[in-house]
Amino acid sequence: MSAVYDCSDPAERAAGLTAAVGAARGGRLIVMPTDTLYGIGCDAFDSDAVAALLAAKGRGRDMPVPVLVGSWHTVDGLVLSVTPQMRALVEAFWPGGLSLVVQQAPSLAWDLGDTDGTVMLRMPLHPVAIEVLREVGPMAVSSANVSGGQPSSTVEQARDQLGESVSVYLDGGPAEHAVASTIVDVSGGTPVVLREGAVPTDEIAQVLGLEPDELQVRA
Template sequence: MSTVYDCGHPRERKDGLAAAASAVRAGDLVVIPTDTVYGIGADAFSLSAVHDLLAAKGRGSDMPVGVLVGSWSTIDGLVLSVPHQARRLIEAFWPGDLSLVLHHAPSLSWDLGRTKGTVMVRMPLHPVAIELLRETGPMAVSSANRSGLPPASTVDEARGQLGESVRVYLDGGPSGDPVPSTIVDLTGDEPVMLREGAVSMAAVSEALGGVEVARPGG
């Protein structure tokens, strides 16, 4: 049975974070507030939990799940190497609305979908999300909605779409305008902006010292 915790109340926030961390460790799904929209999350290293996440959203492995982290340093254990450009973007925009696509470490036993050896990783700028991530470690997180429906900007919207497939809902209040994160692919010879969201292309280029950022296929 699902439980909703109002993180606007200190005691309930504490209990909710403990319940969410326990759920993640048990391989269950949780819904968390982020700085963009609400997300549905699971232990990134649990194959069954990630499968359940995709099933809850009604989508297949052809649309892989990204990973949220609770600190800058976590990325070092997840990727093959952290290029200089990634370091500059992390320093400029993390925690925040920028997702980076990098080659993941081949030793990791996870299955986030058909990623072709890459991982999309971000550190969100939301205190509830950060606190949970620092307790659980990296989480596979996608927008808290059924595939094809609008992303949830409140916990009620998330629960209305995902229902009892989620064990714990953390209510952090309305997320505001549902602006997605910007996605930059750093797996090739030049940075490629796969999606321009909250962080503009100009801001990314400036953080990289004026390096031109390409569009897909550009």
């Protein structure tokens, strides 16, 4: 049976973090708050758990799961190379609402779906998420809703959709912004905005030394 922990209460928060870390390390699914929306997550290196996450959402392997990290430095071991453009975006917007599609390190033993050699990475600006990530390590995290459903801005919305497929729900209150992250693909030579969201595209262009109309947007 799944458990819900109110992270506004210090004792429940501590118990919830312990339960969530234990569940993730044990190959089970958790739901946690982020700075954008609630996410359903598991250990990124546990392929059975990732498969369970996709099943819980009713999502196919053709829509691979993004990865959240708890620090900038984690990225160095996950990507083929950290380009100057990627480094600039990480330093400017992490932790925060920017997801980066990068070429993953070929040695990684994970299976996030049909990624074609890339992975989408983000470091969220939320203390509960950061604490879990720093204990578990990189986590496969997708929006906490069934495929095609409304993304969850509260833990209740997540639980209504995902139910007992999730072991631990961490309630961090309503999502402060409830806006999905901006996605920028930096896996090729030219950065491309794949989705406009929490971080304005003109700010991304500025960090990259581009005029707003020079930044490719495929949204």
